[in-house]
Amino acid sequence: MIIGLIGKANVGKSTFFNAATELAVPSANYPFTTIEANVGVSYARTKCPCREFGVQCNPVHSMCIDGNRFAPVKLIDVAGLVPGAHAGKGLGNKFLDDARQADALIHVVDASGSTDSNGKPVPPGTGDPMFDIKFVEEEFDLWLASLIGRDWGKTSREAESQGQKIEQMLAKRLSGLAIREHQIATALHASGLGMKKPVLWNEQDILHFCQILRSKSKPFIIAANKADLPEAEANIQKMKKEGLTVVPCASEAEAMLKKASRKGVIHYLPGDNSFDVKPGVPLNPQQQKAIDIVRSLMEKYGSTGVQEAINITCFKLLHMIAVYPVEDEFKLMDKKGNVLPDVRLLPEGSTAKDLAETIHADLAKGFLHAVDARTKQRIGADHKLNHGDVIKIVSAMSRG
Template structure:
């Protein structure tokens, strides 16, 4: 699972990225601070089944803290895009190629309206963040259309000569873009192109296909950042202007402050929580105390910093992922070495049991006999969809 962080310059993309990964990507109050993509690992929360089992777990890939599993998700932060980036404005848009594998885009905008379209500081409230949602979509469409069009005529002609299916042709053009066959067939159904003659597809037809592919294959969530300098009315106005794209008000700066303070042992705070506590208030300098007071006020006003929810909104609600726990012993929920619930996997909702087996190991998938639900002890056939949070054993031919 990979999520891309995109948006115009100076809105807080790298701050948001650092808050979720605790890395140190450069951040600064001017445009184009980021010039090369930053990659890191964030995590989303899931209730750990060890709590209902009443035995401690031994997590491998996803740590467990107080009954909450933190499931890793790859995050990529890129340079800022400006209107016209596909024609070379700003830093252009070639760096978007580093987001080819992204399953969805978190678009960070400046809810406080204190940066113009190019990311230059302006008076708060003087720029409407809804505008950048519209033009950023055009930039993403232009990027996919360009990938689709690279060396198009030659490939299209050879497709026609070889009598290859148009779905196959598009899949090849879009290799590595994490666009499913489902998205491709949906786009071909929606956009009335001549299926037998891709070489005749016009530029506007290719752009229309790119737009549809983006809509189906790359869900977006808008991260309405700098909410510490905005109010609930502005957040509601943005939400209604950009419907149906969901938006989450965030203060990436507050989240980064809290996570760094928690790492230093100055506060107790679990990402996404509505509050934090101070284990030893005497350890704080006057500056630290002031910064934490400000964060406290943001939490009181908004309920949380929103950063953790924004990522979870993407992975759970927009990408429809669920967590499953494969085990080898359906009674004790252990692997062959006796470790309880060692692995937590993200899979799309509705994934059949046999597909989960493939995700664990190709051999298990190929030799699948049945799966067994660790709670009900019922057998699941190959095509049976796994439940969210399922603990399952795969039974395979030896």
């Protein structure tokens, strides 16, 4: 699962990216925080079953802090977008190359309005984030349309003469964009174009189809960044009134909290609604002031918003569930004795066999049954898993 961060320049995308991929604990051996300059690992936060089971867990590729499991998700800081990007303006092509891999997008906007439409700094309250939201959507739609629409006449005639179905033709055009076939089918149906011969589609039809396809295949939420500036509040209200999913964010504050937490100065878990300064830590007036500002921001919005944005994208927008595979359903261990070693984020509706598939193809091939570690009951291949399930897979073929 990949989440892309999009937005125009200077809204705080990189600050958000850094804050979201930074660890809040002294860096142990987590093999992945930054993969490439603009690709990193962030974490979705969910309740770890360890407390409920009364065990001390030792995760291998995720983290558990105070009973909270942090499951890795890939985050891409997509190159900045400018109006006209679909036509190759600015870093247009780089933008689209990054964005195409994403399953969902977090659109970072400058809620304080301290950047103009080209990303140039202006006095807070001057820029219009509502305009930015519209333009980014439009750019994305136009880009998809230009991609699908290229040589449409020729391709659609060829497809027709070969008796190719419209779904197949579109799937071929859209390969590599992390767009699934059922999303194409849904968009065809919803646009009413499923019955219209491709050779008869005009530019308007293509754009209409792309608008629906984009909303289905690249769903997004708004991270209303720079929420610490007073000018942000009115804009956040406006966005909410438009019915958008908006998370007020203060990326700089999140970065500061994580840094202080890593240094052992404060106790803070990403996503918490407050933090504690460790006893005996001397603070100078400047640090005290910074802490007071962050505190009042968290009181107002419930958190710094960065962790919340990742969580909403993962669990509400993409409908993921967290499942914990184990090899011993009594001790909740893997073969090496790690307790609750692993967490997998799977789409809602995933089955026991789907889980096996994510671990190893052979495990799925030889699938016999699974065991729900909570109830100790056997479950079949088609059994739909629930969020928080702890599952043992029994297979005729062991992991390779």
